[in-house]
Amino acid sequence: MAVELDSITQLQPVAGVKLATCAAGIRYADRSDLVLISLDKASTTALVQTQNRFSAAPVQIAARHFNIAKPLALVINAGNANAGTGQKGVDDALECCALVAAALDLLPEQVLPFSTGVIGEHLPIDRFRDAVPTLAKGLDRHHWVEAANAIMTTDTVAKGESVQVKIDGQLVTLTGIVKGSGMIHPDMATMLAFIATDAPIAQPLLQQSLELAVDRSLNCITVDGDTSTNDACSLIATGKCDISPIVDNRDPRYKKFQFALRDLISTLAKNVVRDAEGATKFVEINVSGADYDACKSVANTIALSPLVKTAIFASDPNWGRILAAVGRAPISSDQIDMHEVSIIINDVSIVQAGELVSDYHEADGQAAFNCTNLKIDVRVASGNKLATVWTSDLSHDYISINADYRS
Amino acid sequence: MAVELDSITQLQPVAGVKLATCAAGIRYADRSDLVLISLDKASTTALVQTQNRFSAAPVQIAARHFNIAKPLALVINAGNANAGTGQKGVDDALECCALVAAALDLLPEQVLPFSTGVIGEHLPIDRFRDAVPTLAKGLDRHHWVEAANAIMTTDTVAKGESVQVKIDGQLVTLTGIVKGSGMIHPDMATMLAFIATDAPIAQPLLQQSLELAVDRSLNCITVDGDTSTNDACSLIATGKCDISPIVDNRDPRYKKFQFALRDLISTLAKNVVRDAEGATKFVEINVSGADYDACKSVANTIALSPLVKTAIFASDPNWGRILAAVGRAPISSDQIDMHEVSIIINDVSIVQAGELVSDYHEADGQAAFNCTNLKIDVRVASGNKLATVWTSDLSHDYISINADYRS
Numbered sequence: 001m002a003v004e005l006d007s008i009t010q011l012q013p014v015a016g017v018k019l020a021t022c023a024a025g026i027r028y029a030d031r032s033d034l035v036l037i038s039l040d041k042a043s044t045t046a047l048v049q050t051q052n053r054f055s056a057a058p059v060q061i062a063a064r065h066f067n068i069a070k071p072l073a074l075v076i077n078a079g080n081a082n083a084g085t086g087q088k089g090v091d092d093a094l095e096c097c098a099l100v101a102a103a104l105d106l107l108p109e110q111v112l113p114f115s116t117g118v119i120g121e122h123l124p125i126d127r128f129r130d131a132v133p134t135l136a137k138g139l140d141r142h143h144w145v146e147a148a149n150a151i152m153t154t155d156t157v158a159k160g161e162s163v164q165v166k167i168d169g170q171l172v173t174l175t176g177i178v179k180g181s182g183m184i185h186p187d188m189a190t191m192l193a194f195i196a197t198d199a200p201i202a203q204p205l206l207q208q209s210l211e212l213a214v215d216r217s218l219n220c221i222t223v224d225g226d227t228s229t230n231d232a233c234s235l236i237a238t239g240k241c242d243i244s245p246i247v248d249n250r251d252p253r254y255k256k257f258q259f260a261l262r263d264l265i266s267t268l269a270k271n272v273v274r275d276a277e278g279a280t281k282f283v284e285i286n287v288s289g290a291d292y293d294a295c296k297s298v299a300n301t302i303a304l305s306p307l308v309k310t311a312i313f314a315s316d317p318n319w320g321r322i323l324a325a326v327g328r329a330p331i332s333s334d335q336i337d338m339h340e341v342s343i344i345i346n347d348v349s350i351v352q353a354g355e356l357v358s359d360y361h362e363a364d365g366q367a368a369f370n371c372t373n374l375k376i377d378v379r380v381a382s383g384n385k386l387a388t389v390w391t392s393d394l395s396h397d398y399i400s401i402n403a404d405y406r407s
Numbered sequence: 408m409a410v411e412l413d414s415i416t417q418l419q420p421v422a423g424v425k426l427a428t429c430a431a432g433i434r435y436a437d438r439s440d441l442v443l444i445s446l447d448k449a450s451t452t453a454l455v456q457t458q459n460r461f462s463a464a465p466v467q468i469a470a471r472h473f474n475i476a477k478p479l480a481l482v483i484n485a486g487n488a489n490a491g492t493g494q495k496g497v498d499d500a501l502e503c504c505a506l507v508a509a510a511l512d513l514l515p516e517q518v519l520p521f522s523t524g525v526i527g528e529h530l531p532i533d534r535f536r537d538a539v540p541t542l543a544k545g546l547d548r549h550h551w552v553e554a555a556n557a558i559m560t561t562d563t564v565a566k567g568e569s570v571q572v573k574i575d576g577q578l579v580t581l582t583g584i585v586k587g588s589g590m591i592h593p594d595m596a597t598m599l600a601f602i603a604t605d606a607p608i609a610q611p612l613l614q615q616s617l618e619l620a621v622d623r624s625l626n627c628i629t630v631d632g633d634t635s636t637n638d639a640c641s642l643i644a645t646g647k648c649d650i651s652p653i654v655d656n657r658d659p660r661y662k663k664f665q666f667a668l669r670d671l672i673s674t675l676a677k678n679v680v681r682d683a684e685g686a687t688k689f690v691e692i693n694v695s696g697a698d699y700d701a702c703k704s705v706a707n708t709i710a711l712s713p714l715v716k717t718a719i720f721a722s723d724p725n726w727g728r729i730l731a732a733v734g735r736a737p738i739s740s741d742q743i744d745m746h747e748v749s750i751i752i753n754d755v756s757i758v759q760a761g762e763l764v765s766d767y768h769e770a771d772g773q774a775a776f777n778c779t780n781l782k783i784d785v786r787v788a789s790g791n792k793l794a795t796v797w798t799s800d801l802s803h804d805y806i807s808i809n810a811d812y813r814s
Contacts, residue, residue, distance in 0.1 A: 053745050054734030054761075067451035084727050119727025120763060147595035306713075306801075307809055320491050320526025327461030338460050353460075355493035356527060394713075396806050402714055403721035403802075 002157045002275040003282045003372060003392070012142035012162035012173045014196040016040030016238025018139035021150040024131040026124055027079025027117060032150035034128070036076040036135040038104060038193065044203040045048055045071045046210035049113070050231035053278045058085030058113040059230060061093040069109040074234065075132075076192065078179070079117040080124070081230045092123040099128055103136035116179060116192050116230050117153050125302060135253045148177035149370045151192055154401055155181045159271045166258040167253050168243040172199045175261055178268040181277050192269055193218065193233040200239030201249040201256055209258055210235040217265040221273050221294075221390045235261075243303050278398030281312050282373050288386040289379045290335035295387035298336075301329040302389075309394030317365030319343055319350045336380045344377040345369070381404060409564045410689045410799070412681040418551035419569035419580045421603040423447030423645025426550035428557040431538040433531055434486025434524060439537070439557035443542040444481040444601065445511060451610040452478045452647045453617035456520070459637035463490030465520040466637060468500040476516040481641065482507050482539075483599065485558050485586070486524040487531070488637045499530040503591040506535055510543035523586060523599050523637050524560050555584040558599055561808055562588045566678045574660050575650040579606045581667055584622060585675040588684050600625065600640040600675055606664055607646030609654040616665055617642040624672040627703075628680050629795045642668075643718030646746045680797045685805030688719050689780050695793040696786045697742035702794035703785055705743075708736040709796075719781060724772030726750060733785060743787045751784040752776070 017039060024034040039045070047066050049059050065071065081091045115123070148158040161175040174183035179193025201209065208311050214233055239245070246254050267394040274282050285302050287295040302308055305325040311318040322343055329336075343351040350360055368374070424446060431441040440528040446452070454473050456466050467624070472478065482503050489496045504518035555565040567584040587598025608616065621640055634656075646652065653661050681689050692709050694702040709715055712732040718725040729750055753775035757767055775781070 052731060052734040053740075053743065054730050081727075084730050084758070112753060119725075119731065306805070310806055310809035313806070316810070318526075320488075323461050323491050324459060324526060327459040333460075336460065343797075351491070356491060394806065396803055398713070399717055399720070399801065399803050399806060402717035403723070 003218045003279050005157055005271055005274040007157040008145055008148060008160045011148070011160050011175050011177070012164065013141040013144065013256050014238060015141070015198045015240035016043060017196045017236060018141050018359040019143035019147045020135045020140065021143060021146045022135050022138070022139035024077070024127045026077050026127055027337060032146065033219050034131055034135065035076040035147045036100065036132070036139065037076070037147070038139050039072050039236055040238045040240060041072060041215050043070070043072070043236050044201060044206050046203065046207040048214050048233050049211060050247040052231070054084065056081050056115060056230045057085055057089035057093040058082055058115045061090065061097065062112040062114065062232065063072050065097065065112055067110045069107060071112045072106050073100050073104055074114065074194065076114040076151055077123070078153050080115060080121055081117045081119045082115040082123045083119040083230055084110060085120065085122055088122055092125045095125055096128055096314050099132040099341045100136070101399060103133050112234065114192055114230070114232055116151065144175055144177060151177065151179040153179065153181070154277055155179050155275055157275050159275060160270065161264050161267045161271070163260050163264045165256060167256055168231065170241050170243050170370045172241050172243070172257065172260070174264050175339045176264055176268050178272055180272040181275050191218070191272055192233055193265070195234070195261070195264065196236040196238065198238050198241035200241065200243060200245040201237040201257065202245055205247060205254065206235060206237050208249065209254070209261060210336040212258065213262040213265045217262060217269040220388055221269045270390050273392050276392035279321045279392035280395050281393040283312060283376065283391050283393065284374070285324040285376045285378070285389045285391065286386060287378045287380060289340070289381040289383045290331065290385065291383060292385045292387055294331040294335035295380070295385055296364065296389065298326055298329040298378065299389035302378070303391035306394055311393075312369065313393035313395045315366070317362060317369045319345070319365065322376065322378070323351060326380065337382070340379065340381050346371055346375055370393050409621065409682040410686050411583060412564055412678055414564040415457070415552055415555055415567045418567050418582050418584070419571065420548040420551065420606060421580050421582050421645060422548070422605045422647035423450060424603045424643060425546035425548050425711045426554045427542045427545035427547065428550060428553045429538050429545070431484070431534045433484050433534055439553065441538055441542065442483040442554045442557045443539070443546065444554070445505065445546050446479050446643055447645045447647060448479060450477070450479070450643050451613050453610065453642040454612040455621050455640050456595055459638070461491065463488050463522060463637045464492055464496035464500040465489055465522045466639060467497065468504065469519040469521065469639065472504065472516045472519055476514060478519045479513050479517040480511055481519045481521065481601065483521040483558055484524070484530070485560050485587070486566050487522060487528055488524045488526045489522040489530050490637055491527040492529055495529055499532045502532055503535055506539040507543070507796035510540050519641065520681050521599055521637070521639055525560065551582055551584060558584065558586040560586065560588070560683050561684055563585050564682050566675065568671050568674045570671045572663060574606065574663055577593060577648050577650050579604060579648050579650070579664065579667070581671050583671050583675050585679055587679040588682050598625070598679055600672070602641070602668070602671065603643040604664070605644065605645050605648035607648065607650065607652040608644040608664065609652055612654060612656060612661065612702060613642060613644050615656065616661070616668060618664065620669040620672045624669060624676040627795055628676045677797050680799050683799035684808045685802040686799035687802050688800040689782065690798050690800065691781070692740070692783045692785070692796045692798065693793055694785045695787040696747070696790045697738065697792065698790060699792045699794055701738040701742035702787070702792055703796065704738050705733055705736040705785065706794050706796035708732050709785070710798035713801055717796075719776065720802045722773070722776045724769060724776045726752070726772065729783065729785070730758060733787065744789070747786065747788050749786040752814050753778055753782055784809060
């Protein structure tokens with residue numbers, strides 16, 4: 001079960017975006033697994049994708065189409081990643097786009113395909129042929145929650161968020177959904193996320209806005225260090241809100257929008273960690289004192305240490321494992337001074353100046369580790385940058401989920 | 408239980424090396440946890456230690472003493488790492504050496520201390536005061552197996568190996584013992600290992616010999632990616648065998664010795680993996696086609712992927728996870744050509760030219776994954792270097808061992 005997180009039941013619609021879902025029978029019985037999203041013709045779209053070299057066929061086709069035409073539809077399936085599927089996988093992804101294009105009277109290049117699920121199996125393309133025409137008839141602006149449910153794989157709760165912000169006296173809406181639970185590591189989007197706003201924002205400013213927000217949100221979470229072949233995050237701006245277009249990153253309205261976007265994507269990112277496979281705890285790791293990249297490297301080393309993660313699962317205040325992880329982080333020696341290292345967990349100071357705090361009591365450490373939400377603050381030197389990474393613990397259920405079920 | 412590995416019951420003594428063990432009550436009840444090793448005065452010694460920045464007090468003192476004097480005694484305790492213990496930890500390590508020096512009539516600088524166990528607790532130094540004088544009286548050349556037992560922490564079997572090789576018509580003996588089970592990753596010795604030979608080998612040739620052998624053995628195993636604060640491997644050459652000293656690396660006798668040493672240390676290294684925490688399978692990963700460092704990086708990425716490790720635990724031929732791990736390995740793009748990638752598991756060809764082999768049958772993959780010993784051969788491009796990494800699967804027992812017990 002997700003860590004202090006319930007399935008969403010309500011999201012704000014975004015003018016200019018319509019969604020439809022259905023149970024196409026791609027992998028799962030008795031649940032929706034296919035989503036169609038159509039966009040108003042005036043929309044601009046931004047896209048970031050996995051950096052994994054073995055990108056799936058839909059990732060390749062989405063990138064190609066994104067460079068050719070303005071996207072006006074997205075088609076997403078869960079249960080099958082269409083990855084490692086060779087030329088037939090590419091042909092299948094192209095046919096998905098062609099089916100959507102035919103149903104919505106678009107060019108195939110105006111359609112972006114997304115897939116998530118098992119790697120190495122071919123898409124049951126006949127199921128798409130049956131489902132897409134029906135889907136196209138069910139498009140509705142109120143189907144965000146249904147879409148959040150339909151894109152789930154090992155997720156245990158449907159995840160999404162809406163934010164509203166006043167710009168030029170108008171209420172601007174941002175709504176996003178996300179799926180992701182395992183195979184999560186900061187190397188781009190590390191899951192599927194779809195966000196839309198009715199603000200009018202020009203491309204490439206929208207692209208810049210998305211990349212900035214992702215860099216400090218989705219790219220700052222890790223569950224198991226494994227990056228997916230299928231990750232993608234797309235941001236759509238329909239421009240339906242009645243304000244003049246935002247085209248410049250010096251525009252104060254852009255800063256306001258960017259702040260709201262980062263807030264929204266951070267919530268989506270943290271909710272992915274709360275729903276991490278087998279998670280029983282939610283952990284925020286703040287590392288300060290070195291440059292940003294070094295701080296993030298130390299934070300990731302702690303976040304990915306199986307020994308740290310199992311100690312957190314066990315509520316065992318075994319801080320030595322955190323110290324050992326800091327000690328092996330792959331950063332240059334001028335970024336860390338072991339005589340300045342400090343570790344504070346949920347406000348309990350455990351290590352100062354590289355040594356155990358003299359009046360530290362294990363009972364205090366125990367109380368901190370007993371919490372469901374852990375905040376680990378590590379200082380590695382006297383610099384002034386800080387990086388934050390969110391992660392989960394490593395539990396028996398992580399093993400069960402990934403050993404007993406082909407996800 | 409260890410994967411197809413039993414506790415050793417016999418090891419060849421090495422002339423010039425005597426050992427003693429006792430139950431000093433450092434952490435465990437009813438078992439030996441303290442080892443003393445004394446060396447003949449003519450011995451040369453080589454030493455490699457952890458690269459973790461937070462090296463434990465005994466690691467620091469061993470390095471200091473090693474640079475000052477020729478080692479003539481080693482003292483090793485299990486159950487307490489004396490790491491993260493500040494100045495008192497350093498003082499305790501120094502006192503251990505002084506106690507041994509007094510008992511054996513040596514300088515404290517001629518003693519190397521080693522500790523393994525829980526991080527962040529002070530050594531019960533009074534137990535050492537009681538035990539060391541008695542230990543010194545029990546020294547015997549036949550106590551190698553007892554020593555292998557006494558240095559264990561979460562190890563389930565005592566691990567060691569003897570090799571004999573004829574040089575100049577004389578039988579040269581090499582005997583080594585090792586402890587290590589978790590917190591294992593190639594970043595130096597990644598455990599404690601003590602090896603002795605009666606061959607006469609000059610320092611620094613002995614040091615070079617050890618570093619070369621460790622680089623392709625102990626530095627090629629990984630269990631969980633966590634490096635210890637206390638790792639060390641020491642190689643002793645007593646010179647008691649009746650051949651003339653080996654002082655030059657062009658000496659053909661050196662090559663013969665080096666071959667035997669690498670063979671011995673590789674066995675020790677692989678046995679650590681067979682006894683890895685929670686291991687149910689032993690996995691050899693061979694990556695070829697790029698330069699050595701890139702091959703090793705890909706091999707480590709596969710070896711450390713929790714998703715690959717859980718699939719192996721489950722005997723699930725989920726080869727897509729291996730492909731995804733190859734795709735995210737941190738190597739430069741000129742070292743990999745995804746259209747040349749191949750994956751063969753226990754001689755079952757699964758991926759060729761970056762795609763699923765057309766006549767691959769899941770039943771064949773299943774048969775390969777059902778094996779207790781897995782060999783994963785990955786080719787990433789057309790280069791001619793190869794790197795091998797040995798690892799284990801990730802099981803429920805790994806979680807239990809590290810969550811339920813403070814190791």
